[in-house]
Amino acid sequence: MIIIKQEGRKIISGASMKDVPNILWLEEIRKEDIVSVGGKGASLGEMASIGLPVPKAFVVTAQAFRRFLVETGIEKKIFASYERLDVEDNEALEKAADGAKTMVLRAKMPAFIKDEIRHAYKKISAEDLIVAVRSSATAEDLPDASFAGQQETYLNIKGEAALLEAVQKCWASLYGARAIYYRAKQGFDDHTVNIAVVVQQLVHSEKAGVMFTSHPITGEPLTIIEGSWGLGEAVVSGSVSPDKYIFDQRSEKVDDVLISNKKVEIIADGDHGTKLVDVPASRQDTQVLSTPEITKLAMYGKIAENHYGIPQDVEWGIVNGIIYILQSRPITTIGNKKEAKSMSGQKQNAKIILQGQGAAPGIASGRVVVIRDVKDTGSVKEGDILVTKMTSPDMVPAMRKVAAIITDEGGLTCHAAIVSRELGTPAVVGTKTATHVLTNGQLITVDGEKGLIYEGEITAPAKPAQVVQMAAAAPHIITATSVKVNVSIPEAAARAAATGADGVGLLRIEHLILGLNKTPGWFIANNKEEDFVRELHDGIKIVLDAFPGKPVWVRTLDAPTDEFRNMMGGENEPLEHNPMLGWRGIRRDIQSPDQFRLQVESFKRLWKEGYDNLGIMFPMVSHPDEFLAAKAMMMACGVDVDNVTLGIMIEIPASAIMIEDFLKCGIKFASFGTNDLVQYTLAIDRNNENVADMYEPQHPAVLHLIHTAIQMCRAYDVECSICGQAGSDPKMASWLVEHGIASISANIDAIAKIREAVARTEKRIILEAARNRDAE
Ligand code: PEP
Ligand code: MG
Numbered sequence: 083m084i085i086i087k088q089e090g091r092k093i094i095s096g097a098s099m100k101d102v103p104n105i106l107w108l109e110e111i112r113k114e115d116i117v118s119v120g121g122k123g124a125s126l127g128e129m130a131s132i133g134l135p136v137p138k139a140f141v142v143t144a145q146a147f148r149r150f151l152v153e154t155g156i157e158k159k160i161f162a163s164y165e166r167l168d169v170e171d172n173e174a175l176e177k178a179a180d181g182a183k184t185m186v187l188r189a190k191m192p193a194f195i196k197d198e199i200r201h202a203y204k205k206i207s208a209e210d211l212i213v214a215v216r217s218s219a220t221a222e223d224l225p226d227a228s229f230a231g232q233q234e235t236y237l238n239i240k241g242e243a244a245l246l247e248a249v250q251k252c253w254a255s256l257y258g259a260r261a262i263y264y265r266a267k268q269g270f271d272d273h274t275v276n277i278a279v280v281v282q283q284l285v286h287s288e289k290a291g292v293m294f295t296s297h298p299i300t301g302e303p304l305t306i307i308e309g310s311w312g313l314g315e316a317v318v319s320g321s322v323s324p325d326k327y328i329f330d331q332r333s334e335k336v337d338d339v340l341i342s343n344k345k346v347e348i349i350a351d352g353d354h355g356t357k358l359v360d361v362p363a364s365r366q367d368t369q370v371l372s373t374p375e376i377t378k379l380a381m382y383g384k385i386a387e388n389h390y391g392i393p394q395d396v397e398w399g400i401v402n403g404i405i406y407i408l409q410s411r412p413i414t415t416i417g418n419k420k421e422a423k424s425m426s427g428q429k430q431n432a433k434i435i436l437q438g439q440g441a442a443p444g445i446a447s448g449r450v451v452v453i454r455d456v457k458d459t460g461s462v463k464e465g466d467i468l469v470t471k472m473t474s475p476d477m478v479p480a481m482r483k484v485a486a487i488i489t490d491e492g493g494l495t496c497h498a499a500i501v502s503r504e505l506g507t508p509a510v511v512g513t514k515t516a517t518h519v520l521t522n523g524q525l526i527t528v529d530g531e532k533g534l535i536y537e538g539e540i541t542a543p544a545k546p547a548q549v550v551q552m553a554a555a556a557p558h559i560i561t562a563t564s565v566k567v568n569v570s571i572p573e574a575a576a577r578a579a580a581t582g583a584d585g586v587g588l589l590r591i592e593h594l595i596l597g598l599n600k601t602p603g604w605f606i607a608n609n610k611e612e613d614f615v616r617e618l619h620d621g622i623k624i625v626l627d628a629f630p631g632k633p634v635w636v637r638t639l640d641a642p643t644d645e646f647r648n649m650m651g652g653e654n655e656p657l658e659h660n661p662m663l664g665w666r667g668i669r670r671d672i673q674s675p676d677q678f679r680l681q682v683e684s685f686k687r688l689w690k691e692g693y694d695n696l697g698i699m700f701p702m703v704s705h706p707d708e709f710l711a712a713k714a715m716m717m718a719c720g721v722d723v724d725n726v727t728l729g730i731m732i733e734i735p736a737s738a739i740m741i742e743d744f745l746k747c748g749i750k751f752a753s754f755g756t757n758d759l760v761q762y763t764l765a766i767d768r769n770n771e772n773v774a775d776m777y778e779p780q781h782p783a784v785l786h787l788i789h790t791a792i793q794m795c796r797a798y799d800v801e802c803s804i805c806g807q808a809g810s811d812p813k814m815a816s817w818l819v820e821h822g823i824a825s826i827s828a829n830i831d832a833i834a835k836i837r838e839a840v841a842r843t844e845k846r847i848i849l850e851a852a853r854n855r856d857a858e
Contacts, residue, residue: 120218587827604651667702756806
C-alpha cells in the first residue's frame, strides 16, 4: 500500500502567500503548491511524496523571487520601465526586455535569500553537488504557466557562487523579449507573474531508459521497459536499439528479455552537455538490467500508475546501482489515452462549439493558441491546443508539445492528421472555421475520435477498470496476413515498433526531408549534398533499427511542390495550379536525377551497412516505363538492382489497370496508396474539406481496382499490400483479407484493432472452408 505523506506538506493551498517559505524541499511539495513551485516543481514533489526515488531537489519558490524584487526595490522600477510599451515595436520591446533583465541580474540578492539557498545546497550534500537549475514560471490565474521563452535550464552547476548566479539568471529570464510579448498578447497581468527555480541533483546515468507501466497498446498489466547504456536521451531519441524487458504484473515475473546490440551511448561531456560515443564491443551485447532491477523498476512504475490512476510513461536512470525516477507522465499512445480519459458522464451537458473530422484519437483539454504564421510557433507551450489553418513540417516541434491539434483545412490524410497520429496527439481536422471561431486562451476539450470540440474542460480522471477490460479484449494475436505499420517521423519508430507490427509498410521520407527546412534543390545548389544524404541515412536508420529483421519499405520522395515553397530553396519551386496532380513522386525524381541520386546514395549506405530488410517503394507510378527508368537510374548509381527489393505504390488508377505489365517488369511488391487512389479514381481532392464527405475509399470503382490488382499479384506470387489510410479501417481490412491481400500497413493507433479484424476474418474464412468441406 502506498502512504501519501500528506502530513509532510508545508503549505496548505489557500494559505496566505506571505507564509510561503523561500525554499521548499521536494518532500514538502504537493501538486496544489503549483503557484509557489511551478509545474515542474509540483510534479517532482508529487512523485517524491509517493515514495518514488526522485533525485534530491529543492525549489526556490515564486515568493522568494517576489521578496527579491521588493527587497531590492526593483519591483516598481521594472514594471514602470515597460508600462507603456508597444510590444509590436520590436526595437522598443528588445530595449525594455534588456533593461528589465539587467535590473534583475545586477540587483544584489538579499542576504537572507542567499543564505537560505546556500543552506539548502549544503543540506543536499556536504560536498559541492553537481545540480541542474531550472526555471518554472507561474501566474496566479494560471499556475502552470510554462510561458514561452522562460524555460531556462542550466546544467552542470557546481558550487554556491555558480548556483546563486544560475538562480538569478533564471529569474531574469522572466523578462525576455519573447516572454514579455507573449504575456502581453495573452492578456496576462505581469504584476502577478512569478518564477520558481528548481535545483536538482544531476544524475549522470550509467544506464537509463523508459518504461510503460502497462502495455501501451492493449493496456495489459505488462510493464515494458527499454534500457540502454549511458543517459536516457539515447533511448528517447531513438539513437540506439535498447534492450527490451517485459514484466508480467500478474505472475510478478520477467516474461521476456530481448537483448539488442547497443552500438552507441550518450554520456556527459564535461561541462558542455552531452556527447554520443561508441559503446565498447564488450558491452554492446551485454544485458543492461538485472532481474532485480527490472522487478524494482516495474514496482515503481506500478506505484506511479496507481497514484495517477492512469498508465504512465516513466523515464528512469541508474547510477552506482541506485535507481532514480526522473519523470512520469501519462502514456500518450493509442487505447489508453483514449479510453482512460472517459468523458461519458459530463459529455451530455457539454456544449459542442465546433466540428470537424476526427483525425487522431484521444481526448484532451487545454487552452487555445491560434497560430497564423509558422514564425509564431514559439508562443506554443506544453499542453496548449494548437489551432491553425493547416500544419506544415516546420510546425512539428510545436506539434510535439501540444495536447491537441485543430485545423481549418484538411482530411484524414493531410499533414496534421498523419503527424498527430504518429505523435499520439488527438487531432480534429477540416473544421473550416477553427482559426476564426476559437480565441487565444480559450479553454476547450477536443475529442479526436469523434471530431468534436467542446467548450471548457470536461475530461474526467481515469478508470483503471477500463484499462483492464481493454487488456482482456486485445490479447497477442498471430495472423497469416502481415500487419505492418506506417511511419513518417523517425521519432515515432519506437512507438511503432512497440505495437508489435510485422514491419513498416510505408516510411514516408518527405516528412524527414521537409523537417530539414531546406529543399533537396537547396542542398544541391549549396554543395551540401553530403548533409542531405547523412540526414536521410540517419533518419531511415532509426526506423530500421527499431525493426530488426522485419521488412521496412522506404518510399522515395513524394512531396507536392506547394509543401516545399516555405522552405529555403522553395522560391525555385514551380507554381502549380494543382500540385496534387503535378510534379511529385517518381515523375519528378526521374526528371531530377541529382535529387534521386542523393536518395539512392543514402539507401546504398544502409544496404552496405547490412540492412537487407530495407526495400524501396516508388510513389505515383503510372506506367511501367517509370519503374524501369527508376531502376536503371539506381543501377547507374551502382545499386545491384536485381538483389534489392524494389516495388511500387498503386495509387494512380493507371497502375492498377496495368498491374500485370508492372509484374512482368519484375516489381517485388505493390502497395495500394488509397489516399491518392481514391482521389484520382473519384476526382475528389483529399485535402478539400468541402468534398470530404464524398471521399469514399469503399466506392465500388476503387474496390474493383483493388480487387483485380490483388488477384494479379497473387497470380505472380508478388506481395500485395496497402499503406493508405483505408488500411486502418477494420471493415476495409476485413474486406481486403477476404480478397486475398498479403499484408496491411496501418497507422500506429490502429494496429491493435486491425490485427484483431484480420484475425477474426482469417478465422471465419478457415471456419467456412471447414464447414463447406464437411457439407460436401
Ligand atoms: C497514399 O496515397 O495512400 C499514400 C499512402 O501516400 P500519401 O498519403 O503520402 O500520398
Ligand atoms: Mg500517395
